[in-house]
Amino acid sequence: MLQVVGQFVVDLIEPSGGSLAYTLARALQDVVHIILLILIIIVVLRLVVSFLKVSPFHPAVRLIRDMSSPLVRPFAGVGGRSPSADIPAIVALVVYVVLIVVSDRLLGDLVTSAANTSLSG
Secondary structure, eight states: OHHHHHHHHHHHHSOSSSOHHHHHHHHHHHHHHHHHHHHHHHHHHHHHHHHHTOOTTSHHHHHHHHHHHHHHGGGTTSSOOOSSOOHHHHHHHHHHHHHHHHHHHHHHHHHHHHHHHHHHO
């Protein structure tokens, strides 16, 4: 994350790859990608904890559950109750993976458009 911020500041001072629009579009793409990646990692940790059947009272498990609950809660009504699998977490993981793919595609197009604009302008 610090590398993204550092590169963004350097590009603002002396743009190496193009215009300010390109730099901002690229920074937006990187920030969105990192945020979604963090969300995916948190949900994956929840799934690992649920599959390992570790003590729910362990502080690390409670931290993971507390961090992931807001990410999984919107999907609580999806699927049924299963004692062997955390269905809402699996659905959340799929949704977040789809979001990262779609956002990379859309923001990649934005970056390409900004790069083309800076080259032609």
